[in-house]
Amino acid sequence: IQADGTDGNCVTFVLHDEDHTLGNSLRYMVMKNPDVEFCGYCITHPSESKINFRIQTRGALPAVEPFRKGLNDLIGVCQHVLNTFERSMKEFRAQK
Amino acid sequence: PIPLMAARRGADEMRDRVVLGEFGVRNVHTTDFPGNYPGYEDAWDQRRFEQAFRVDVIREEEDTLEFDMVGIDAAIANAFRRILLAEVPTMAVEKVFVYNNTSIVQDEILAHRLGLIPIRADPRLFEYRNQGDQEGTEIDTLQFQLKIKCKRNPQAAKESSDPDELYINHKVYSKHMTWVPLGNQTDLFPDADFRPVHDDILIALLRPGQEIDVLMHCVKGIGKDHAKFSPVATASYRLLPDITLLQPVEDEAAETLQKCFSPGVIEIQNINGKKVARVANARLDTFSREVFRHEGLKNLVRLARVRNHYIFSVESTGILPPDVLVSEAIKILMGKCQRFLNELDSVSME
Numbered sequence: 001i002q003a004d005g006t007d008g009n010c011v012t013f014v015l016h017d018e019d020h021t022l023g024n025s026l027r028y029m030v031m032k033n034p035d036v037e038f039c040g041y042c043i044t045h046p047s048e049s050k051i052n053f054r055i056q057t058r059g060a061l062p063a064v065e066p067f068r069k070g071l072n073d074l075i076g077v078c079q080h081v082l083n084t085f086e087r088s089m090k091e092f093r094a095q096k
Numbered sequence: 097p098i099p100l101m102a103a104r105r106g107a108d109e110m111r112d113r114v115v116l117g118e119f120g121v122r123n124v125h126t127t128d129f130p131g132n133y134p135g136y137e138d139a140w141d142q143r144r145f146e147q148a149f150r151v152d153v154i155r156e157e158e159d160t161l162e163f164d165m166v167g168i169d170a171a172i173a174n175a176f177r178r179i180l181l182a183e184v185p186t187m188a189v190e191k192v193f194v195y196n197n198t199s200i201v202q203d204e205i206l207a208h209r210l211g212l213i214p215i216r217a218d219p220r221l222f223e224y225r226n227q228g229d230q231e232g233t234e235i236d237t238l239q240f241q242l243k244i245k246c247k248r249n250p251q252a253a254k255e256s257s258d259p260d261e262l263y264i265n266h267k268v269y270s271k272h273m274t275w276v277p278l279g280n281q282t283d284l285f286p287d288a289d290f291r292p293v294h295d296d297i298l299i300a301l302l303r304p305g306q307e308i309d310v311l312m313h314c315v316k317g318i319g320k321d322h323a324k325f326s327p328v329a330t331a332s333y334r335l336l337p338d339i340t341l342l343q344p345v346e347d348e349a350a351e352t353l354q355k356c357f358s359p360g361v362i363e364i365q366n367i368n369g370k371k372v373a374r375v376a377n378a379r380l381d382t383f384s385r386e387v388f389r390h391e392g393l394k395n396l397v398r399l400a401r402v403r404n405h406y407i408f409s410v411e412s413t414g415i416l417p418p419d420v421l422v423s424e425a426i427k428i429l430m431g432k433c434q435r436f437l438n439e440l441d442s443v444s445m446e
Contacts, residue, residue: 015436021178022432028171032140034130068440071433076142077172078430081165082423084151088163089419092153 161418234279246302293414
């Protein structure tokens with residue numbers, strides 16, 4: 001992971017060993033944050049597995065904050081999906 | 097007030113339906129981000145998500161699982177699908193030590209075929225092999241042996257030409273692979289029975305005098321590295337179809353409409369002596385768009401898909417049951433996020 005940017009508000013993170021799997025879902029979670037002005041990701045070259053993930057915030061918020069919040073939110077989503085899925089499987093098996 | 101409501105309904109449609117037109121698909125991308133629609137609360141709210149989200153299991157068989165996920169976005173559903181295909185680890189044959197192979201099948205072809213055989217071994221009990229480690233320890237390797245020799249059958253009838261009768265052991269099946277415990281694996285896994293998932297996979301054909309004697313090492317790997325490590329036969333999803341009739345359709349037109357869709361989607365009711373069409377079960381439809389080929393019916397129907405209702409279908413190769421696979425995939429996505437959070441924390445502390 002590397003960061004690069006002019007000031008704290010617009011930062012491009014280079015995430016190694018990642019592809020669309022994490023890139024697209026993280027982009028969605030960060031876009032849902034109302035403080036973010038711009039968020040996008042791209043894969044520099046398909047042969048190298050790394051993505052450029054860019055966040056620009058409006059106002060004076062440092063760009064690392066929405067990144068961290070997006071990761072935490074994604075973990076929260078996964079946890080809830082896991083719990084709901086396991087609960088539904090148990091209910092389905094119980095009533096079969 | 098009336099134009100406002102119409103505008104709001106139009107926005108609702110854009111936000112949660114993907115519309116299939118005659119020549120193209122509209123409203124494909126998710127647009128419900130904060131700031132796009134005035135009057136809608138779009139910022140991320142965990143509570144609202146938890147209220148709207150649900151999972152319904154439709155069908156569960158030995159190796160297939162069909163379930164619905166409602167209230168989630170394409171990016172995350174796709175991430176689960178990608179992880180199921182490429183990043184859930186399994187055990188598969190990686191190194192084949194050939195001691196004797198006098199069969200017609202070349203060494204490398206035989207090794208390739210052995211690698212593709214699914215092995216019934218829970219990958220969570222094993223570790224990944226370290227890079228550059230040639231030998232393999234008991235915590236990361238499973239050893240199998242395949243030793244078989246083909247002989248002529250002395251009791252066969254004189255004039256028979258059936259190979260099953262003439263030769264013994266001329267077909268090499270996966271049931272001939274035997275597990276050879278390494279080190280303390282007999283103590284670690286006392287009741288385990290490691291073998292290929294299916295016993296009747298044909299590996300090679302032999303004739304009298306030919307023999308195969310190989311030793312195989314199985315390691316843990318992921319589908320991204322080689323497709324033999326993929327734990328699913330396939331994992332796919334589709335969106336829930338949503339068919340609306342914009343105007344009532346009667347009589348002959350109703351009959352034609354019923355034939356345009358998959359069976360069971362449109363049902364014809366008899367109201368006041370007239371036959372009227374009704375959408376019975378839109379879920380069964382496969383959207384062949386046959387309606388658009390009939391001039392009269394084209395404008396009476398709106399074909400759409402509900403944007404956040406995903407019908408997942410997971411078919412496992414038999415190594416792990418499909419619901420365990422889905423749980424593992426979700427945990428792997430969590431693990432990825434956690435990895436970056438840890439890196440962020442360690443970088444910002446410097």
